[in-house]
Amino acid sequence: MTPEQILALPSMPAASPSYPMGPYRFINREFMVVTYETDRELLRQAVPEPLEPNAEGLVLYEWIRMPDSSGFGDYTESGVVIPCVLAGEAVNYTAQMYLDDEPPISAGREIWGFPKKYAHPKLEVCSDTLTGTLHYAGQLVAMGTMAYKHRVAPGGVEAQATAMARTSCNLKIIPDVDGSPKICQLVGYNLKDITVKGVWLSPARLQLVPHVNAPAADLPIKRIVGGRHFISDLTLPHGRVLFDYIKDRGGRTQ
Amino acid sequence: MNKSEVLALPSMPLQSPTYPHGPYRFFRRQYMVISYTTDAVAIREALPVPLEPAGDTVSVQWLDLPDGEGFGAYSATAQIIPCTFKGEPCNFVSQMYVDATPPLAGGREIWGYPMKFGEARLAVDSDTLTGTLEYATERIATGTMVYKHDAFRTDYSHEHELLMRTQVTLKLIPDIDGTPAIAQLVAVKFSDVAIKGAWSGRARLELIPAVNCPLADLPVHKVTGGLHMVTDMTLPYGKVLHDYLAK
Numbered sequence: 105m106t107p108e109q110i111l112a113l114p115s116m117p118a119a120s121p122s123y124p125m126g127p128y129r130f131i132n133r134e135f136m137v138v139t140y141e142t143d144r145e146l147l148r149q150a151v152p153e154p155l156e157p158n159a160e161g162l163v164l165y166e167w168i169r170m171p172d173s174s175g176f177g178d179y180t181e182s183g184v185v186i187p188c189v190l191a192g193e194a195v196n197y198t199a200q201m202y203l204d205d206e207p208p209i210s211a212g213r214e215i216w217g218f219p220k221k222y223a224h225p226k227l228e229v230c231s232d233t234l235t236g237t238l239h240y241a242g243q244l245v246a247m248g249t250m251a252y253k254h255r256v257a258p259g260g261v262e263a264q265a266t267a268m269a270r271t272s273c274n275l276k277i278i279p280d281v282d283g284s285p286k287i288c289q290l291v292g293y294n295l296k297d298i299t300v301k302g303v304w305l306s307p308a309r310l311q312l313v314p315h316v317n318a319p320a321a322d323l324p325i326k327r328i329v330g331g332r333h334f335i336s337d338l339t340l341p342h343g344r345v346l347f348d349y350i351k352d353r354g355g356r357t358q
Numbered sequence: 359m360n361k362s363e364v365l366a367l368p369s370m371p372l373q374s375p376t377y378p379h380g381p382y383r384f385f386r387r388q389y390m391v392i393s394y395t396t397d398a399v400a401i402r403e404a405l406p407v408p409l410e411p412a413g414d415t416v417s418v419q420w421l422d423l424p425d426g427e428g429f430g431a432y433s434a435t436a437q438i439i440p441c442t443f444k445g446e447p448c449n450f451v452s453q454m455y456v457d458a459t460p461p462l463a464g465g466r467e468i469w470g471y472p473m474k475f476g477e478a479r480l481a482v483d484s485d486t487l488t489g490t491l492e493y494a495t496e497r498i499a500t501g502t503m504v505y506k507h508d509a510f511r512t513d514y515s516h517e518h519e520l521l522m523r524t525q526v527t528l529k530l531i532p533d534i535d536g537t538p539a540i541a542q543l544v545a546v547k548f549s550d551v552a553i554k555g556a557w558s559g560r561a562r563l564e565l566i567p568a569v570n571c572p573l574a575d576l577p578v579h580k581v582t583g584g585l586h587m588v589t590d591m592t593l594p595y596g597k598v599l600h601d602y603l604a605k
Binding site: 105106107110111113114115116117118119120122125126149150151152153154199200201205206209210213214215216217218219220221222275276277278279281282283285286287288289291293316317318319322342343344345349350352353 | 359360361362364365367368369370371372373374376379380403404405406407437452453454458459462463466467468469470472473474475528529530531532534535536538539540541542544569570571572575595596597598602603
């Protein structure tokens with residue numbers, strides 16, 4: 105294998121790259137998002153500077169079913185998103201993500217810094233209930249339940265598509281081979297070519313169980329705000345650096 | 359979290375880093391190594407330049423890792439291609455499959471170990487040391503070896519030499535715009551290796567073609583033997599052997 109072939113590889117291993125080059129297209133991506141209010145001081149600690157957490161103390165706990173994802177296959181994800189402000193712009197910071205498929209774990213961490221770990225999330229309609237569960241290392245750590253399609257969200261699919269185009273951001277950390285930080289950045293991206301096929305608001309409940317390696321419960325639930333269920337096609341493109349911690353400290357970046 | 363705390367994090371996510379800082383000590387790390395001859399042209403294609411092939415024998419290994427500091431208990435299967443770098447004998451780790459995130463993410467992100475999620479198992483079943491690998495629900499590899507047929511050997515110098523040989527990985531990490539941010543050959547050398555036992559004997563190996571777990575791309579021509587080892591060892595940080603992005 106020549107240096108030119110190596111530099112054209114999208115990912116490790118050279119023998120069968122985990123993920124191809126982006127962007128990545130998702131069809132029929134289904135979300136259940138339970139919004140809740142948490143402790144503002146704990147929220148502050150969970151968010152890296154220079155991001156500022158939202159003033160209302162809100163957290164989004166999500167399940168996402170992805171049956172048809174280019175390059176990644178068929179998988180399910182669950183995790184914690186914190187609405188934040190960066191230099192006056194409203195952004196969504198992804199704090200924790202758990203999924204059951206290696207290519208999106210590796211691509212997520214290595215390209216965009218999605219904080220992904222391997223676990224067993226599930227999102228399904230059980231009788232009258234849209235039900236999300238998350239098992240980590242054999243234990244149930246999250247269960248969300250939502251009434252099924254009680255009412256269409258105000259603004260409908262157009263308002264939902266606009267909301268989904270908001271900038272999302274992650275803290276990307278990749279060590280160097282000597283253990284020092286090689287990449288340490290806040291990274292931003294925007295979903296595009298978003299087609300929302302339906303969006304519903306319904307009552308919801310959420311249970312988070314304390315677990316050291318899947319610590320969603322570190323942001324405790326004070327009050328459930330509500331549940332949002334939507335289905336869309338969308339494209340996940342590459343992104344951009346919003347803030348570089350190594351450069352900020354005066355260090356050399358790669 | 360303030361900026362200097364962010365820079366001190368060992369890994370993502372901020373609230374529960376996937377792996378701590380190294381080095382990493384392993385206890386009762388058990389290997390079954392099955393060596394076989396394969397196609398020399400396929401070896402050349404699988405080895406990144408400037409690594410050079412060293413013969414036509416490669417191996418598929420099973421590892422049972424019941425006690426890995428920072429990583430927990432897990433199992434792995436790997437394909438190893440002996441080679442040379444500027445004349446020094448090395449082992450190129452071409453494929454690796456594990457069933458836990460900390461070694462998967464830490465392996466890829468620190469050293470560039472080419473890890474994917476696969477369900478490896480190494481166990482003694484009746485009279486047979488048995489390794490299996492399932493990827494995406496299908497059985498891809500089955501290795502079997504006789505159990506401790508040479509039970510009274512005390513000289514482990516050959517095994518020690520094998521374990522101390524430099525491992526080489528191809529570390530590839532993209533930048534946020536999709537261009538390569540890291541493209542390096544990385545060298546890793548185990549330290550503080552203690553061999554608790556080592557046994558060699560007859561072995562067989564079957565590899566089934568699968569696109570996302572392509573061990574069979576180096577086809578089995580002839581199995582040359584099996585090696586079973588139990589060790590304690592430390593996995594330290596590595597060093598860059600070759601940087602493909604260097605100007």
